[in-house]
Amino acid sequence: MRWSKIFIASLCLLAPVEYAMAQTLDELAFETIEPSRIKLGESAILRVTSFGRIKDVALPTIPGLIFETMGRSQGFDFINGSTLPATFFLIRITPQFAGMFSIPGLAPNSRSIGLEVVKGDEPNPYTWRSQQPAPAPVVTASLPKGVQLQAGGAAFVHLAIPARPVYVGESVPVQIEVGLRAGIVTSVNGLPTLKGSDFTFNNLSKQPERREETIEGGAFVLLTWHSALAAVKPGEFALSAQAPLTVKMSTLSAADRAVASRLAFPLLQSMYSGIAPREMTIESSPFQLKVLPLPTEGQPDNFSGAVGEFRVSSDVSPANVAAGEPLTLRLHISGAGNFDRVDSTMFDHLDHWKTYPAKSTFTPSDAVGNEGEKVFEQPLIAAQPGERSIPGLEFSYFNPNTRQYERAQTPAIKVIVAASLASGVSLDGAVVTGATRGLRPDHRIPQNQVSELRPLYFRVPFLIIPTTLALLLAGSWFAVRPRAARATSKAAERVLAKLDAAARTGDSSSFFEVARQALLHNFAIRWQMPVDQITVAELKARLGTSGEAVERLFAIADEAKYSDYHSGRTDFQHWLSLIRGQLAGDRE
Amino acid sequence: MLIAALALWAGQAIAQPSQPPYSADGLYNLANTYARAGKPGLAVLNYERAAVLAPDDPDIKANLAYVRASAHVLVKPRNRFVRLGEATNPTTAAWLGLLGVALVGIGLVVRRIAPRLLWIPGGGFLLGVVLIALTASNAMLLWPRMHEAIVLIDQTPARVSPVPMADTAFLLREAESVTMTAEHEDFMLIRNGSGLSGWVSRANLGAVVPPVGGER
Numbered sequence: 001m002r003w004s005k006i007f008i009a010s011l012c013l014l015a016p017v018e019y020a021m022a023q024t025l026d027e028l029a030f031e032t033i034e035p036s037r038i039k040l041g042e043s044a045i046l047r048v049t050s051f052g053r054i055k056d057v058a059l060p061t062i063p064g065l066i067f068e069t070m071g072r073s074q075g076f077d078f079i080n081g082s083t084l085p086a087t088f089f090l091i092r093i094t095p096q097f098a099g100m101f102s103i104p105g106l107a108p109n110s111r112s113i114g115l116e117v118v119k120g121d122e123p124n125p126y127t128w129r130s131q132q133p134a135p136a137p138v139v140t141a142s143l144p145k146g147v148q149l150q151a152g153g154a155a156f157v158h159l160a161i162p163a164r165p166v167y168v169g170e171s172v173p174v175q176i177e178v179g180l181r182a183g184i185v186t187s188v189n190g191l192p193t194l195k196g197s198d199f200t201f202n203n204l205s206k207q208p209e210r211r212e213e214t215i216e217g218g219a220f221v222l223l224t225w226h227s228a229l230a231a232v233k234p235g236e237f238a239l240s241a242q243a244p245l246t247v248k249m250s251t252l253s254a255a256d257r258a259v260a261s262r263l264a265f266p267l268l269q270s271m272y273s274g275i276a277p278r279e280m281t282i283e284s285s286p287f288q289l290k291v292l293p294l295p296t297e298g299q300p301d302n303f304s305g306a307v308g309e310f311r312v313s314s315d316v317s318p319a320n321v322a323a324g325e326p327l328t329l330r331l332h333i334s335g336a337g338n339f340d341r342v343d344s345t346m347f348d349h350l351d352h353w354k355t356y357p358a359k360s361t362f363t364p365s366d367a368v369g370n371e372g373e374k375v376f377e378q379p380l381i382a383a384q385p386g387e388r389s390i391p392g393l394e395f396s397y398f399n400p401n402t403r404q405y406e407r408a409q410t411p412a413i414k415v416i417v418a419a420s421l422a423s424g425v426s427l428d429g430a431v432v433t434g435a436t437r438g439l440r441p442d443h444r445i446p447q448n449q450v451s452e453l454r455p456l457y458f459r460v461p462f463l464i465i466p467t468t469l470a471l472l473l474a475g476s477w478f479a480v481r482p483r484a485a486r487a488t489s490k491a492a493e494r495v496l497a498k499l500d501a502a503a504r505t506g507d508s509s510s511f512f513e514v515a516r517q518a519l520l521h522n523f524a525i526r527w528q529m530p531v532d533q534i535t536v537a538e539l540k541a542r543l544g545t546s547g548e549a550v551e552r553l554f555a556i557a558d559e560a561k562y563s564d565y566h567s568g569r570t571d572f573q574h575w576l577s578l579i580r581g582q583l584a585g586d587r588e
Numbered sequence: 589m590l591i592a593a594l595a596l597w598a599g600q601a602i603a604q605p606s607q608p609p610y611s612a613d614g615l616y617n618l619a620n621t622y623a624r625a626g627k628p629g630l631a632v633l634n635y636e637r638a639a640v641l642a643p644d645d646p647d648i649k650a651n652l653a654y655v656r657a658s659a660h661v662l663v664k665p666r667n668r669f670v671r672l673g674e675a676t677n678p679t680t681a682a683w684l685g686l687l688g689v690a691l692v693g694i695g696l697v698v699r700r701i702a703p704r705l706l707w708i709p710g711g712g713f714l715l716g717v718v719l720i721a722l723t724a725s726n727a728m729l730l731w732p733r734m735h736e737a738i739v740l741i742d743q744t745p746a747r748v749s750p751v752p753m754a755d756t757a758f759l760l761r762e763a764e765s766v767t768m769t770a771e772h773e774d775f776m777l778i779r780n781g782s783g784l785s786g787w788v789s790r791a792n793l794g795a796v797v798p799p800v801g802g803e804r
Contacts, residue, residue: 439624439654440647442617449609453640453797455678457685457727458734466689473693480701 028052029107033093037116040098044115045070048089048106057089057106065101065115066094098207102187102246112246112277114187118207141213144177149216150282151247154184157192157284159241165290167400170307171228171338171370176204176241176284182212182219186277189244192225195283196239198291202228205367228370230338231291238286249278298405300396304345307398308337314393314410316380323385323417326356331393331410334373346393347378353390354381382417389414492518492583499579503572511572512557515579519550522583549578612642620651628659628763629740633794636738636765640730640797644675659763663781676726685723691716732767737778737793739764744793746786750775757786768795 029050038044046067048057059067070090095101095117104112143149147158160175176192194201208223231237294307313332321327329350333342344358356379364372382388390413399406456462495518502511524531527542539547553575619634635652642648656663695713702709742762747754750772760766760780766788770777775787 439620439651442620443613443647449611449614450641450679451609453610453637454734455640455727455730456682457678457723458730462682466686469686470689470693473690473697476697477693477700480697 029054029105029110031103031106031110031113033103033113033115036114037118038095040095040117040119043092043094046091046093046103046106046113048091048110050087050089050107051084052087054087054107057091059091060104060106062101062103064096064099064117065103066096068092068094100188102189111248112186114246139213141215143179143215146285148285151185151245151280152249153216153218154181154247154249155179155243155245155282157241157243157282159194159239159284159287161239161287161289165292166231167292167307167398168231168234168294169305169338169341169398170400171202171230171336172289173226173228173366173368173370176225176227176243178208178223178225178243178245179213179215179220180223180245182221183248185221185245185247187246188223189246189279192241192243194227194229194239194241196237198232198235198237199229199239200232202368202370226367228368231289234291234293236288236290239289240286241284242281243283244279244281246277246279249276294398295403295405300405300407302345302394303396303398303405304343305341306337306339306395307341307400308335308339309399309401310335310337310342310395310397310408312393312395312408312410314413316390316413316415320416321382323382326379326381327415329378329380329390329413331376331378331395332373333376333395333408336371337397339369339372339374342374342395342397344376344378346395347376349391350378350380351391352382352384352388355379382415385417387414388417492522496576496580496583499576503576508572509560511575512553512560515575516554516557519553519579519582546578546582550582553578610637610641612638612645612648615641616645616648616651619655623651623655628655628661629738629742630794631655632659632661632763632765633738633740633796636733636736636796640678640733643677656763659761661761661763661765663765670729676722678726678730681723681726684719688716688719688721688723692720734797735768736796737766737768737776738796739766739788739792740794741792744788746778746780746784746788747775748786750777750787752789754787758784760788760792766793768793 029048029052031046031048033044033046035044056072059069068091070092073088073090074085075088076085089106091106093103093115095115098117098119101115101117102112103115143156144158144160147156149156156179158177158179160177162172166172174194176194178188178192180188191204205226208225211222211224213220213222229239311334314330315332316327316329318327329347331346333339339362344360347355347358358376358378360374360376362369362372362374364370366372380390392410392412394407394409396405396407398404452459495514498514499511499518502508502514520531520534523534523539523542527534527538536551539550541547543550556575615634615638619631619638622628622634623631632652632655635648635655638645638648639652691712693716695709695711695716698709698712739760739762744760744762745756746758746760748757758780760778764780766778766780768776768778769785771790772787774790776790776793777785778788778793779785
């Protein structure tokens with residue numbers, strides 16, 4: 001009875017403890033991710049182990065990560081030698097880009113974990129089948145000078161800058177080193193930043209250098225970023241670096257932590273430890289940077305603000321062109337310095353060449369663009385053929401090492417420019433004779449236009465016009481037949497006028513002679529026969545009775561010609577009437 | 589009535605262009621463009637076409653000679669008579685010929701009407717004959733150019749037969765002038781300045797005077 005009372009009493013006393021343990025087990029869960037560093041394109045498996053009655057876990061939303069639930073299973077897990085029933089949730093995580101990700105706890109009271117995603121061409125030391133060499137052994141090192149551990153000794157940030165004074169505009173390489181104590185710092189929540197005014201900063205290198213060292217007895221992961229800065233004005237300025245982190249830190253006081261450490265059961269220790277992830281930003285100690293002004297003495301006229309150490313060279317392609325065709329002059333400027341201040345003003349003195357705006361490309365040889373090569377491509381067109389020379393290009397810059405201005409110059413380049421069609425010289429370079437001093441200019445906008453090139457006289461429609469005209473004229477020629485009376489009428493009138501004049505003066509010799517000649521011509525035309533063939537018999541035969549009068553007139557004409565024949569006014573009128581009658585008969 | 593209708597139709601056919609218009613200045617400017625672009629074949633073709641319309645234009649002559657010289661294409665110099673005949677604008681010559689026909693016809697009719705007025709119709713008749721002779725000589729000199737073509741592509745093969753796979757007889761230079769003597773499908777039988785004949789693809793030639801409705 002006594003033992004039973006003791007047993008019951010013990011159960012009553014242990015009930016709250018069991019209840020508390022059950023509650024604790026309901027809330028106890030942890031997550032693991034394998035592997036914690038993967039390449040882009042691979043996936044990691046997140047396993048959530050719950051010792052309570054969790055039915056499901058909610059998938060988080062993190063930019064750049066894709067979460068997929070693979071399944072849920074029941075089983076046992078071993079904790080400090082004890083076997084406990086557990087529920088396992090398997091989640092596949094696939095990244096979309098490289099970076100460091102912090103995944104919050106999916107189960108209540110679970111802590112966030114980190115996932116590092118690297119690009120495919122980077123070595124993954126955690127890959128089982130990796131062909132890359134094994135990671136370097138962890139070396140023991142000390143904290144850089146002047147650097148203090150922060151976040152409870154979990155991390156530090158160190159800004160490395162050349163200690164010497166720098167010049168305005170000079171590109172100064174800087175190095176930001178973040179040390180993370182393994183297991184304490186769970187994630188880096190972003191890129192470190194430089195804090196300081198009066199500076200311009202280049203972008204940080206995309207991927208930090210990673211190495212592991214043992215510092216002050218603890219394992220540290222060191223991430224190093226590179227960048228470059230340039231001061232915009234002289235003076236002395238403070239500069240520091242910051243890095244956002246998530247660190248596992250205890251939220252309990254020292255006394256509470258001492259109580260928790262005395263708890264025997266590990267689960268109870270875990271419950272009362274008070275360790276929780278905490279986001280914070282650590283900052284390096286400020287760095288005093290002295291910025292000197294650029295000297296004004298000896299500054300070249302063509303100085304564009306480039307500060308550094310540069311080398312220049314040039315080439316041209318093609319080396320042989322025709323006049324009017326473009327060639328490309330390339331100016332290579334390599335070295336270290338502020339390449340953003342290296343411009344194309346050196347092309348401003350290319351006389352006798354037609355130029356177009358130059359374009360430039362910069363190829364960095366380091367992570368931050370402080371070193372590299374800038375190439376300017378300048379299109380050139382030669383207007384005149386022959387052997388041409390591209391003058392040397394001069395580039396001035398300030399060298400902070402020698403603390404003086406320096407000039408870099410390229411040699412002149414000879415180019416053979418052949419003639420083109422528009423150059424006035426034949427393609428083989430020989431001068432073309434005659435009116436060949438190049439093409440003559442274009443004409444004004446044409447005014448006269450034709451529908452086709454064939455000349456008019458080869459076109460049927462045009463040929464119809466002269467043909468029609470010729471037909472018309474030919475028809476006219478046939479239509480207007482010549483008339484003899486019309487041709488002789490005016491001559492007859494002139495003869496009658498002479499006869500009248502002779503009759504008025506009484507000149508019988510002229511009168512009858514003119515009358516005879518006129519009648520003979522008239523008869524010759526009418527009868528279509530020569531004058532000498534008109535005989536007396538012909539007159540009688542053709543004229544009948546009137547022929548006798550004409551015969552009488554011819555006889556008087558002979559008499560008047562060879563003797564002194566006198567005729568009265570009455571006779572003249574008689575004979576005039578006879579002659580007028582004969583000539584009129586001709587016109588009818 | 590029939591003659592009047594024909595004349596009216598001819599006048600309308602001449603006045604209304606059935607194709608996009610040509611002009612000597614436009615062809616000259618086009619040839620300059622081709623010359624600057626380094627295409628001597630097309631440049632010479634358009635200079636030649638411009639010269640058909642304006643044979644006395646000194647700019648066309650100068651640029652044509654220059655482009656030919658730059659392309660290393662030699663042409664035989666024309667004699668003085670040919671140059672004199674070609675110096676007359678064909679369009680002007682055509683209308684002068686028409687005037688000559690009119691003068692000759694009218695002179696004959698006038699002489700028929702008034703035989704004694706010898707000097708007036710005689711002078712017109714003589715002038716008409718001269719004008720017709722001028723037009724005829726101009727046409728005779730231009731007739732070969734109706735069959736002239738310019739090689740547009742450098743190293744154009746002249747083949748022994750009008751098929752694409754035929755052997756190459758000789759090669760023609762770009763901007764070279766040839767005479768078209770026959771045609772068969774897509775090939776033209778040409779004769780170059782050296783008297784060599786061969787079949788050349790139409791696509792490689794440009795006729796100085798394109799056929800009516802043909803390619804420009």
